Amino acid sequence: MIYTKTDIAKLDRIMRLKIINAVTGIKPANLIGTVNSTGQTNLAIFSSVVHLGSNPALIGFIARPQTKDVGHTLSNIINNEVYTINHVHPEFIKKAHYTSAKFESHISEFERCKLTEEYIDSFKAPFVKESHFKIGLRFKEAIDIKINGTTLVIGEIEYLKLPDHALNTREIDLETTHSVGISGLNSYYTLKKIETHPYVRINEVPEF
Template identity: 75%
Template sequence: MIYTKADIKKLDRITRLKIINSVTGVKPANLIGTINNQGKTNLAIFSSVVHLGSNPALIGFISRPRTKEVGHTFNNIKETGKYTINHIHPEFIKNAHYTSAKFNAEISEFKRCGLTEDYYNNFQAPFVKESTFKMGMLFKEAIDIKINGTVLVIGEIEHLVIPDTAMVNNDIDLEATNSVGISGLNSYYALNKIEKHPYVRVNEVPNF
């Protein structure tokens, strides 16, 4: 099948969302936990979390265009400067998926979707207790993407919680974390390690 730009524009909104959200392949599935200055918590599923740098340890995610009904995650981050990123595991995919509903700001997705708030080391933002791989983030910068009204939210890792069994030879085995991936709007995937290769140096590249 071949789609031109015109063909894509003709697709109904939901079909277009599913297709274009899938073309980059399987992405990490994460829940971002926040709290506002009134103590009301929010939890939302994101598939746009991406590594931006290791020193300092920077992670980014895309916040969609905000309206009065949505955008609670970014609003809370701007208020408090703190948030958490939590991997999703098979045991609570369904709970995590339904945090995507456009709940009123007065309703906490933690309670409504059957997930548990958890706190570490006096860190203000709530972690997801059911997740075994999670990060406490300090908000650093927001970059407006003018072409579609989204925002690249950049944070630095302040706390990192990793399952002991996932650390193998100073490397993270994502298969051992039992974290899941996401594609489109509603399809979830298991992560299976296929191969592992050494850090690449030019003089070690094999002849193909």
């Protein structure tokens, strides 16, 4: 099956969303936890989290255009400057998925979707207790993407918690963390490690 730019433009909105959201392959499933200045928590699922650099340790994600119905995550981050990213695991996929509903700002997705707020040390944003792979970040920069109104949100890691058994020979084995991935809008996948190869040096490239 082939789609040209014209064909894609003619697709109905939902079909276009499902196809274009899936063409990049399986992406990480993460819950982003925030809190506003009055203590109201917010939790939302994202599939756009991406590594941006290791020194400093930067992670980015794409926030959708803000409207009266959506955008609580971004506004909370800008106001409070801290937030959490929590891996999704098979035992709470359904609860995580339904955090994507357009709840009003006074409703906490933690409470509505029966996930547990967890505060660690003095970090002032809520983690997801059910997740065993958690990242606490401090907001650094927001870059507006003018072509579609989205925003690239960049944060620096200040806290990282992962299972001890997941760090194997100086690498994280995501299969052992039971973290899951997303394709499209609503399909979830488990992760299975297939192969591991060494860091590539030009003089070590094999003859294929």
